[in-house]
Amino acid sequence: MKKLIIFLFVGIFAVSMANAQAPTYLVFEFIKVESNQTYDFIEFKDFMEKIYRAAINDKKIIGWDFWALQSGADPSEFQYITITYYDNPVAMMNGFQDEEMVKYAMIAYPHLTEKQVVEKFNSAIQSREISQRAYMQEISTTKDNFNLKKGSLSSFDMMKAVEGKFQEYEKAEKEVFLKLHQNRIEKGLMGSWSLLRTALPFGSEAKYTHLTMNMYKDYLQFFNGQEYEDMESTAEQRAAMAKGIEAREQKYIYLATLENSVR
Template sequence: MLAMILLLLMPIQSHSQTPGQQVYIGVTFYKVNPGKSEAYTNLVRSHAHRVVEQSVRNGDLLGWYFYQVLMSPEMENKYDYVVVTVSSKFNDLVDNPVSMKDRYAKAISGAREMNWESYNSKLLEFRSIVKYEVYAHRAGIDPKTPVSKYVQIDYMKPLPGKTAEYIKTEREIFYPIHQERIKLGALTDWGLYEKILPFTANSENDFVTANFFENLKSLLDPKYEEAFNYIPNNSNYIIMSERVDQVRKMVRSDIWKLIDHVDQSTIK
């Protein structure tokens, strides 16, 4: 399992949220320097984890998820790790009034502990930040689902003038299909997220969907058509697929593996 939260990243699984609560997700993409992956993940697990744990315990964050990128077609701005930070406080994901240095000092102190300067120096030595994005959670199946080992992130771009229709398609067509896929064992959870920041007129994607699963075999047998056939009063699967292609373009797809996480399920 993997991702390093703001101190970073995900799930993108919005666990620990309450019904009706708007959830936002900060996603930080990292490039690790050659030969530094093991040292970086160890540092995240031993120090970033504790900093985030206190933030979750204090109610400042809902969750933090550290992912390793197993596969991505992104080559121009390549990244190896992702940290997903889940919060109901949009402002804190954009301009947190409490500095990372102060959060570190509150969580980790003592003569035998690594001080902030040394910790930050190691982070700079091990990795660099590729980009940071903020998303709003728009749809999901079950926020109480246990955290999954893998997630497939599909980057979506609605066609011009088709944003509202695209969201409707995800909620009314794909949502019930994903529910059936869960019953068939191909999926554990699913979510739809809209990109809020940064805004650019030629953004690569405006939405992402997250397909959570426990076994990589789900990539070989996602059971879309089988799940669709279980839905009452459905139309032909091919017709449905063509309708989807008329409202959005799937830009690309990543596969992430969860390395570490902190949320209410891990707080003792």
């Protein structure tokens, strides 16, 4: 009987683990390109799309996005944002080694020699500069079936939790703002929303501790969503929202459109 109970417990635990959604880890790269090198960089971006697809097929990563900045930053700071998605933190921190990138490039472009691939990468390094890189973990997300495609719009909101109110801020996002965004999605005023926590850089001197990704299918949905006012929220919910806002500083908001996405 005891063995049977243990067996049942292990079986239930395994099923619950299988049904649990694994966290996603994301690496953001904010890329600056000089105006006289824009064409070369865009050409390289298209070249990279097939390489990331080969990496997905090899289960090295689970996705890659390329976003063009619309507003929120000085163009001299950066103009593009790339996001690489991983299914575990170790893979995220290891990233791509040079030899791996060359390997996937030769899979994606079998007609190229290793020398040609290396030359193309070296040329690309000269055409762009990574102004900053952030390592993030998704800790909360809406339930939706949003279809991310070229032309989709996203607002990347950089937040910094007030010192001593880290948990309070996250609780407000997960318990209050998540429901608000879910309601917008169900009304067709938003595509998707997720809350990310910074893995690196971290500490009191970090520029931000969290990031929210607010996805829209187009500008029409975006502007309709901005005008939406939740009249159904209770006084208690509004008080919780105000408390959550007090627990963080909204550092930056970057609006961008999707140029490429690989899954």
